[in-house]
Amino acid sequence: MKNKRRYIGAYSKRRKTMLSSKEDSVLLDSAKIASSKAIRSSMALGLTIKVIRDHEIIAVNPDRSVRVIRKISKPSIDVSALRKGMVLERK
Numbered sequence: 001m002k003n004k005r006r007y008i009g010a011y012s013k014r015r016k017t018m019l020s021s022k023e024d025s026v027l028l029d030s031a032k033i034a035s036s037k038a039i040r041s042s043m044a045l046g047l048t049i050k051v052i053r054d055h056e057i058i059a060v061n062p063d064r065s066v067r068v069i070r071k072i073s074k075p076s077i078d079v080s081a082l083r084k085g086m087v088l089e090r091k
Contacts, residue, residue: 042049049060050069057069 039049043062046062048062051058051060052072055072055074057072059067059069061067
């Protein structure tokens, strides 16, 4: 009887992880669809869209022309000084 309970417990844990991964994929797919619809409707309304691409903030006009608004600096991190369990603070 104990072995059967262990099997059921392991099965339910595995099932929960499968469900969460399915939920994650459904959430990602719905976010992709929603964002593409929002971009399409914004372009149809003649609104400018701002996008982050390659460490730059870019404004995409309705006529698909692109203008760089600002460059985002990439902070340099010394990975060799990092250790497991360290607390990182943003300055």
